[in-house]
Amino acid sequence: MLLKYLALLRYNHALARLSAVQLICYFGAWFSHTGIFTLLIELKAPVWALSLAAMMAFLPSIVLAPFNGIIIDKLPKRTLMLALMLTEALSVLALLLIDSLDFLWLLMALIFIRMGVGTLFFQTEMSLLPSLLAKPHLIIANEIHSMIFAFSYTAGMGLAGIFVHFYGIKASFLFDFALYCVGIFILFGTRFREPALQNAATGALKMFTQTFYYIKSKPVILHLIFLHALVGLFAYDTIVALLVDYEYKGILSVALAIGFLNTARAFALCVGPVLLSRFVSEKNMIYFLVFQGLCIMLWACLESNFYTSLLGIFLAAFFCNSIWSYTFTRLQNACDSAFYGRIVAYNDMVFFIVASLVASGVGLAFELGFSLMVITSFIGVLFILGSFYYAWVRHRYF
Incomplete structure (x- = not known):
């Protein structure tokens, strides 16, 4: 591959x-x-x-x-x-x-x-x-x-x-x-x-307003931006920090525990696209989103133990890059060349807003007394709900 x-x-x-x-x-x-x-x-x-x-x-x-x-x-x-x-x-x-x-x-x-x-x-x-x-x-x-x-x-x-x-x-x-x-x-x-x-002579204010009219005229662009932002739900850093602080004390140093978890996750992000590339398609993406959600929920069940958590976070990250690449490619293909820069920038903005909200929301939910297992499982459920959203978008626009 x-x-x-x-x-x-x-x-x-x-x-x-x-x-x-x-x-x-x-x-x-x-x-x-x-x-x-x-x-x-x-x-x-x-x-x-x-x-x-x-x-x-x-x-x-x-x-x-x-x-x-x-x-x-x-x-x-x-x-x-x-x-x-x-x-x-x-x-x-x-x-x-x-x-x-x-x-x-x-x-x-x-x-x-x-x-x-x-x-x-x-x-x-x-x-x-x-x-x-x-x-x-x-x-x-x-x-x-x-x-x-x-x-x-x-x-x-x-x-x-x-x-x-x-x-x-x-x-x-x-x-x-x-x-x-x-x-x-x-x-x-x-x-x-x-x-x-195509925009060298166009004023900045006009370009700014053009973007909103363009998105309004092509609503599939907005839906693809939201679909791409689903990957931002897996803003796992806060979860990892809380696991290391409250679940894995005494097993390894903080730096080593975080490092091993991040390495397992990053390794999955590398090998996932290589092994899954042949299966990536418009039809199969709904299953990728479902499997992504289920794997995050499996990690939630495994995360209380550091060693099983390494397997859990690997599986939770396995589908991420394939989803990221597919949704980003659909967005690029749907966008007219005159708007590439603006659409990519707004896509990034929505992605990081979602990631920021999840990262802060995890900390808030933990402070309110929710267990990390419940919090992690809820993120998995959001991915499964995202698969229904993808099915609706695909039926209506693809």
Whole structure:
């Protein structure tokens, strides 16, 4: 099954180079991410500062979505992506200036800038793919992207802590900066056919209002955005943190317990698309959503024991990337090229709103006295309800 991914990368040099940039930058990002939180802990930052730093991962995708879409649809993609990567690299380098809590405001600003331009880079690339690939190849490219993210997450998170431990926080920032420089070099040498700029002369306000009229005229777009956001229901981080804190005490250190659970999850995100790709179809997606829900409910039954929980979280994540890739591909295919950037940006916004609500809702439900088994099971039920929603959308629009 890996052959079709390798064949596409070999056939499409632009996709291969863009995928290499993704791999390098995603991998390096976890080094500075680990360095930032290690720095905050070493500086004895208050809890609200740690929470604010974590929230910055979601905030740019939600706040900047209307502006990001307009920027993507108005500017040449290659030039924009180079400018974004350079900005992201410089924001990482600027982290070396933070040596006390007096610069906490600067740290938060740098995190916001970095996450903002990183999000815009991702949205630009995903809006570019439909013009680089034939429709049958688009879902394969999306699966490649999701597997690169999962692999980078697994390897990056695993190695970043070791790297910071032995070489220090500033070395992690410098290493990430060096990787961005490599990524910029690869991107600079990448050539691809730029899609026609259909909005270059259109005002930003007009583009903003056009988007709402466009979605109103094509309601399937909105339904596909909501279907894609179903994956955001599996915002598992809060559940993992609570399990480690309340269920797995004394088994392993907090860092190792979280690391093993995240590794099991990320491994499932990598192998899931490879094994399931041949079964992904419009007809079968309803079963994927049902199985996703059932697997999360199975994890709920297994999560009280750390070792069985590793199997549970693996199964709970097994269908995620296939659902993510399929729904994203349907959205790309349903969207007209003039609106790619704006629709991708709004799709990201809804996805992260759902993920944020689930992450905060899990904590609130736990505080109200609901067990983690009940909370996790409820998320599984939402996926099964999502399968009925998908069946309705498919019957009406596909």
